[in-house]
Amino acid sequence: MNTMHNIRYFFEKHGFEVSSRLAERLGMKAKNVRLFFIYSSFATFGLWFFVYLTFAFWLRLKDLVYTKRTSVFDL
Template sequence: MNNISNIRYFFEKHGFEVSSRLAEKMGVKAKNVRLFFIYASFATLGVWFIVYLNLAFWLRLKDLVYTKRTSVFDL
């Protein structure tokens, strides 16, 4: 059971927070979004996994471009 928790923690930490961001936007639990991606990946032979990776890439890119600045002088 401990190994499963470690694997889950690893994927939650390094998953680029795609599920939690989508869940926050849609107003649902992140667990439900993760389950959707898992079930949809099995049903469509991995197409949704590719969608997930694309979302992770774009969210990571957006984070790098749009950084929060505290003042005008941080430029």
Template sequence: MLKFIYNIRHFFEKYGFAVSSRVADKLGMRAKNVRIFFIYSSFATLGFGFILYLTLAFWIKLKDLVYTKRTSVFDL
């Protein structure tokens, strides 16, 4: 049972939106604590944490698409 939980966690960490890890890096925290915050806030506010998570995922994805770093002027 424990291996199953770790496999699910690994799947979401690998193929997720990386919102938790990027927010944790920005705040100087561990990603696990940020994930726990999103889980608890989802239960406490009846889904607000999940909506917040998806909104942050959308903004991060949009930021990555807009602000790509180019190595040279000739890469346009």
């Protein structure tokens, strides 16, 4: 049981926060969004896994572009 918690913690920490950010935007629990990606990946033979990676890449780019600057001199 402890091993499962460690694996879950690892994937939640390093999972690009796609599920949590999408769930926050939709007003849902992150766990439900994760389950949707898992079940839909099995049903569509992995298509939603690539959608998940695309979201992760898009969110990473968005974070890099819209970083908050502390002062005017950071331009």
